[in-house]
Amino acid sequence: MCSGSCANHSTYDLCFFHFENKIGAECSSTIEDIYVVLAETDRGVKEQLRLYDTKGVQEGEEFPKHYFSIADGFVLVYAVNSLESFERVDWLKKEIDKCRDKKEGSVIVLGNKADLLEERQVDTEVAQQWARLEKVKLWEVSTTDTKTLMEPFTVLASKLSQSQNKSTFPLPGRRTKGNNDDS
Template identity: 30%
Template sequence: MGERFKIVLLGGSGVGKSAITLMFLQGTFLSEYDPTLEETFRKTMTIENKSCLLDILDTAGQESYTTMESRYIQNGDGFLIVYSVTSEATFQKVSKIYDLVLRVKDMDSFPTVILGNKSDLAKERKVTVNQGIELSTQHSVPFFETSALQNKNITESFSF
């Protein structure tokens, strides 16, 4: 077995972290919202022709669990920070979460991808693609618009 990486999904409540995780792992869409406390999953995948074992931590998004984020961050090797394109409030949290990652890791940058999820909900969109691109450029990290429902950019998001 090749390298092992702990990937942590962070973001506000209801942005689709669990749906993204289940689509990536099982190819199935989670249609009912059931707030997650914390779940860890494992998947082997090939990245740059090397077999890698990913430990994927799906975290809680509720405000009451934000103190746990530091522990999640401490142990993470890479992060997917997720917001919903249907919620300006979850988009606003992305920079705060990324700043927390850098503070906990005590680094100027760290392997992170920003995901604008629920891109299939075009009529409910509140955050534009350009806003997502600008934010990722500001933080010098990759950006993907994703749809867990349509399996859009899900695997690509985990291949950073």
């Protein structure tokens, strides 16, 4: 994988936290995975987003603070059919604010399973009002309709590319200030 400016685009590291399953429910949760997404900005520039898909944080667990040092941004995901998952996203957003000490970084929130209208537990307007108070962008999406995911990642890539705050996660081949080595 080529990162940094050697690929004519920047690479941004994002932590992806999802709270979509009811606590205690039987599920096959993600332990941890990494995905690389090429997202086009609103200026037509392609940016590489490296998503660190975490297992989320279960009730009573300590938030893994090492993510704060590597992440350029955060994608928080809840399920619109689980009020509990929305409350966990609220808690995690507050943890991010405390730990990052208002450091520059982007946070977006995705309300997944928007297609499950009959099962909805999180009202759209309540979620949007929360997002305005927290000063984050929130979209309701459905993984069954991948078009709903395009706008959030376009906005995120655009915001990250406007920022000069590049990732500090040391990877081979990444160019950082004062490092012109293309190895």
